[in-house]
Amino acid sequence: TTRLILDCDTGSDDAIAIFAAVTHPDLDLVAVTTVNGNVALEHTTENTLRALDHVGAGVPVYPGAARPFVRPDFPIPRDILNEGSEFQQALLDLPAARSTVEKQNAVRFLIDTYLDDANADVTLVAVGPLTNVALALATEPSLAQRIPRLVLMGGAAFVNGNVSVAAEFNVWVDPEAAEAVLSAGIREVVIVPLDATHSAPLTSVDCDAFDALGTPAATASASLIRHRLTHGQDGPEGSPVHDPMCVAYLARPDLFTESVEAYVSVETTGSRTLGQLLVDTRPWRTEGSNATVALRADHGVYRDFLHTAFE
Ligand code: BDR
Ligand code: CA
Numbered sequence: 207t208t209r210l211i212l213d214c215d216t217g218s219d220d221a222i223a224i225f226a227a228v229t230h231p232d233l234d235l236v237a238v239t240t241v242n243g244n245v246a247l248e249h250t251t252e253n254t255l256r257a258l259d260h261v262g263a264g265v266p267v268y269p270g271a272a273r274p275f276v277r278p279d280f281p282i283p284r285d286i287l288n289e290g291s292e293f294q295q296a297l298l299d300l301p302a303a304r305s306t307v308e309k310q311n312a313v314r315f316l317i318d319t320y321l322d323d324a325n326a327d328v329t330l331v332a333v334g335p336l337t338n339v340a341l342a343l344a345t346e347p348s349l350a351q352r353i354p355r356l357v358l359m360g361g362a363a364f365v366n367g368n369v370s371v372a373a374e375f376n377v378w379v380d381p382e383a384a385e386a387v388l389s390a391g392i393r394e395v396v397i398v399p400l401d402a403t404h405s406a407p408l409t410s411v412d413c414d415a416f417d418a419l420g421t422p423a424a425t426a427s428a429s430l431i432r433h434r435l436t437h438g439q440d441g442p443e444g445s446p447v448h449d450p451m452c453v454a455y456l457a458r459p460d461l462f463t464e465s466v467e468a469y470v471s472v473e474t475t476g477s478r479t480l481g482q483l484l485v486d487t488r489p490w491r492t493e494g495s496n497a498t499v500a501l502r503a504d505h506g507v508y509r510d511f512l513h514t515a516f517e
Contacts, residue, residue, distance in 0.1 A: 215243025215334030270312025361483030378481030407444030
């Protein structure tokens with residue numbers, strides 16, 4: 207069993223990542239931390255509680271950062287973004303949360319957890335803006351040596367971004383946090399950028415298969431993915447379902463069929479390229495590698511992972 211903490215900004219695909227982390231037999235979801243992102247913190251937290259309630263998980267939830275690391279507020283009005291805040295705030299039709307949050311803040315929770323040797327095996331999976339992780343590392347720099355592995359969804363390595371031509375949403379919301387995390391010296395960092403998530407989109411056929419399973423996680427995921435197919439940026443043929451890929455990788459290390467070792471950094475000042483991920487694979491670069499960047503995923507492996515989780 208792989209133990210993990212999920213840091214998320216739920217969010218439709220975040221919810222599916224939560225479902226899979228709870229229901230997959232090889233995974234043990236220790237806690238969820240929430241962050242400002244797809245919607246404001248109060249909503250990402252409420253959505254997270256709803257998602258956990260839906261699959262009957264008594265997993266503790268720690269609310270974290272309500273603002274980016276450096277920038278005073280969310281970069282632009284959220285409604286300008288494609289899926290709109292209304293949809294993501296409501297997280298479809300899941301009933302209001304019955305469970306409640308822990309008192310401790312996510313940043314303090316991450317610090318305490320990783321300072322405890324008993325948690326030296328817990329993978330950190332971050333599928334929202336990296337504000338909480340950056341704040342934890344800034345507060346307790348030794349965490350870089352203590353987090354055994356960070357798997358994160360973010361960036362567009364060699365493809366266009368989804369917020370701007372250069373930037374993917376999670377990195378764009380908090381570029382300074384992403385840069386701080388990538389340069390912190392964490393031992394093992396796996397980046398799952400749009401290159402990977404767009405290479406294995408889920409389709410209405412996948413949704414039908416989930417519906418046939420009939421479990422709460424399966425049917426809720428099918429309806430979230432169907433919403434993405436009809437309302438998302440990517441049209442009805444297939445939708446990249448980003449965040450669960452990070453979770454899938456823990457149980458199915460064969461998920462990524464192509465990846466590169468690189469020195470990865472983030473553009474924090476560009477007027478057109480703010481939030482761009484710079485993936486340096488040049489053999490003559492001066493820095494070593496600080497991350498493995500997944501570039502391509504196998505649709506069959508991804509589907510099988512979700513199937514095993516949801517059945
Ligand atoms: C990322 O942005 C969010 O909207 C999704 O939840 C995902 O984490 C994709 O760019
Ligand atoms: Ca997310």
